[in-house]
Amino acid sequence: MVEETSDQSTEKPAWQDPAAKPFIQIENVSKDFNGFIAVNKVSLDIYQGELFSILGASGCGKTTLLRILAGFERPTTGRILIDGMDMTNIPPYERPINMMFQSYAVFPHMTVEKNVAYGLKKEGIAKEQIQTRVAEMLELVQMTEFAKRKPHQLSGGQLQRVALARALVKKPKVLLLDEPLAALDKKLREHTQFELMNIQDQIGVTFVVVTHDQDEAMILSSRIVVMHKGELIQCGTPKEIYEYPINRYVADFFGTINLFEGNVSRVDDKTMEVECKEISTTVKALSSDTTRVNDQLTIAVRPEKISISKEAPEGEDLSILKGIVWDLGYYGKLSIYKVRTETGKVIQVSAQNRIRSAERVLEWDEEVYLSWDIQSSVVLTE
Amino acid sequence: MNRQRSTFLITVLCFGYAFLYIPIIMVMIYSFNDSRIVSVWGGFSFRWYLALLDNRQIIEAALLSLRIAFISATIATILGTLAGLALTRMGRFRGRILFTGMIVAPLVMPEVITGLSLLLLFVSLQDFIGWPGQRGATTIMIGHITFSMAYVAVIVQSRLMSMDQSLEEAAMDLGGRPFRVTIDITLPIIAPAMLSGWLLAFTLSLDDLVIASFVSGPGASTLPMWIYSKIRLGVTPDINALATIIITIVSIGVVIACWLMLRQEKQRQQDAQLAYKNNL
Known part of the structure; x- marks a missing residue:
């Protein structure tokens, strides 16, 4: 295999x-x-x-x-x-098929070794062979030294290894x-x-x-x-x-995402523009064959795909909007900004802290521009 | 917490314990009474203990009680465990609540009723199939099994309900057929519950007077029956001696059980510490 x-x-x-x-x-x-x-x-x-x-x-x-x-x-x-x-x-x-249970379900009255051997015994395999296979398996999960221990003498991580070894030993x-x-x-x-x-x-x-x-x-x-x-x-x-x-x-289930509802205002072969009233902005996105003008859809943009800057960015394929920094958090490798648009919608943006500095680049209530590429607008039709 | 302890509370406490233990202490003291009359102190002696040893009736009754208790507790544990397994592991079936209720009903049934109904059953069985012939040790055992089985079933059932069912599923997943899984996994895990069920059944059987009196015949007297019949003719000091012996045995049993539990708890804590250290 x-x-x-x-x-x-x-x-x-x-x-x-x-x-x-x-x-x-x-x-x-x-x-x-x-x-x-x-x-x-x-x-x-x-x-x-x-x-x-x-x-x-x-x-x-x-x-x-x-x-x-x-x-x-x-x-x-x-x-x-x-x-x-x-x-x-x-x-x-x-x-x-074998299964590793959420509770690990390690048999409390058997030693680690016997737990792992249980499935093989039920198969009716010869004793010596069981011993070698159990030993191999315990080696794989690095539990050899605990072979004679009972489950209540093990920590959660060790129990998990026993459960894994027990499930895998039957191949x-x-x-x-x-x-x-x-x-x-x-x-x-x-x-x-x-x-x-x-x-x-x-x-x-x-x-x-x-x-x-x-x-x-x-x-x-x-x-x-x-x-x-x-x-x-x-x-x-x-x-x-x-x-x-x-x-x-x-x-929404996978991490944070900003969602904007809107109506399609213009479509051509590859691109479209979506009028999002919530943020009073025209968002650019890629269109599909089935997109029609006036379709109602949702645009989703991940926080890390949005750029934040003090000066207005330029670019044909960018969706741009203006807001003020409403809240910010410093997370070491990145900073998270919550930016409030003129319409009151709060948009989350995350930016890598590439420059080493003790001072903040952006401050609360500062006026900023948000922008993202046409590729980053995810179109959700449902 | 260096509060002045209230005199009232201390009095109440002493009164409560006195209420519980004075009768027992009285029995123990009077078992060493040299006098033939129970209520008069005639000096210290062991004569009633020696008299017990010579009393064949007492020894026979005690042996019969032990035998009945042992056998009925064993059978009740087997049947009670099976009932507990069926009620918890058969999944939801029609009338499950009714059956669960029916298993605990004997616990609240007055003993007189249980005894009477068993007697009626044995009498009519005798008429129809010619069994059990003479009532005696066997019928007492059957009577004891019927009510103590309910206790075992309840204890085993509660243990089974708290047991992680994925243990059984894991065993099945590893290739164990359902019957083997019960033997390999379920029974060892519920063994402590079965043991305490057995002990309870054993004590209940040793203790029982009412049901035994109903279903016993002329040949068989258990220890409680013998004591009761003796007391009706007046209390003799050898009963005090017997009571003292029983109390002593029970106390020793309780002390050993406590000691074992304490040791187990200490062991568990040490194991937990060991596991924690391994984790680091």
């Missing part, structure tokens, strides 16, 4: 290759809990070797979807295929991770994030991660799917989702 993944990194990613066969196929899956529809007609293809994230706020159905994949919930409608085999009615103990085709980092403190999270990616890279197993943390999803994933109220909203690479969100929900 390892060779396959290293090949893939040089080629086109699998999801862009029409000939590639998806490894996990979720076909039109719905789950109805006594009238509450937790998952609504979800179809999704996940390819071998991916680190795929399912992202959404709590209650969006992402955990239910994961539990359907693991076999703990049976879908009301639809099918699950793994490696071409229908898994819909296969019980969890017969699926080639599953797919590893499901339910909020893998939620129970760790911030510093440990960052460390573990990269470790998870390294391990995934080493063994080449397909990871499906459920998370509510968009930063985590962005750093970890090859692709992300955003869920909301049981439905899939958008699926794509972290970059696609951040830079080209398809609607307000996704735009």
Whole structure:
């Protein structure tokens, strides 16, 4: 498996290759809990070797979807295929899938070693072989010295490694991770994030991660799917989702974004102008084939895409507006400005602090110009 | 917190403890009474303890009580655990609340009613199928199982409800079939609850007079039954000696249990500290 993944990194990613066969196929899956529809007609293809994230706020159905994949919930409608085999009615103990639980679910009455060995014992593997495989796995997660410890003698980060080792030791085709980092403190999270990616890279197993943390999803994933109220909203690479969100929900869910509603006032082949009353400005954006004059839409601009300056900037493709600095915050590597326009709308701008200076470049109540390139205006039609 | 302690509170406290412990202390003191008449102090002696050893009836009754308590507690623990498992792990089914209520009903049922209904059951069973023949140790055991099983079920159920269900799911995910998962994971985790259920059932059975009196036959007398029948003929000092022995055994049991719990708690704290150090 390892060779396959290293090949893939040089080629086109699998999801862009029409000939590639998806490894996990979720076909039109719905789950109805006594009238509450937790998952609504979800179809999704996940390819071998991916680190795929399912992202959404709590209650969006992402955990239910994961539990359907693991076999703990049976879908009301639809099918699950793994490696071409229908898994819909296969019980969890017969699926080639393992899961790392949010609570880690490390068996409290067994030592670390026995926890990791449990799955192999159930497979009926010879004792010596179990020992070597457990030792290898503990080595991989750097827990060899704690092999004889009981779970209550371990810290959260160590428990997480035990859970990971236990899930991976059976060499599953797919590893499901339910909020893998939620129970760790911030510093440990960052460390573990990269470790998870390294391990995934080493063994080449397909990871499906459920998370509510968009930063985590962005750093970890090859692709992300955003869920909301049981439905899939958008699926794509972290970059696609951040830079080209398809609607307000996704735009807003991924970091901060400024939203301006408006009407299209002029369209040509490639560009358009949108009259935004909220900020009494004409915003320039790229048009699509379906854009018509008078269409109502929302323009979204990320704070880091907006330039802030004291002098009026010049440029044909810039959208420019004027405001005063209403609030500012210094965050070390960047500063965040909240700029109030004449119409009262507050726009957030973040700028890198490239010049080392103890004095502020901009002060409160200072008059400033905001501008951004035509490329940076994200058009949301919904 | 160097407040003047109120005399009133101290008096009330002393009064409360006196109310609780004076009867027990009286029994213990009079067990060493040399006099044949219970209420007259005739000097210190161990004679009633020696008399107990010679009393075959008492020893037999005590052994019977222990045997009944042991067997009925064991069976009640098995049945109660099964009931607890079914009620918590079967998911939502029609009438689950009714069944949960029905399992606790014996806890609030007056013992007289339980005893009477069991007696009626045994009598009619005798008429229909010719069993249980003579009432005695077996019928007492059955009676004790019926009510102590409810206690075990409640204790096990509450432990199961607080147990992280993902432990069982994780075991299943790793390839354990549901039955194996119950044996490998669920039972070891709820074992302490089962043990305390067993202990409770054991004590309840040892303690029971009412139900045993209803369902017992001429041949079998448990210790409480024997004591009760003796007292009806007048209290003899050897009962005091017996009571003292029982109190001593129970106290030792309680002290050991406390000591074990304290040690476990200390161990847990040390482990937590160890885990914290590892974290750094």
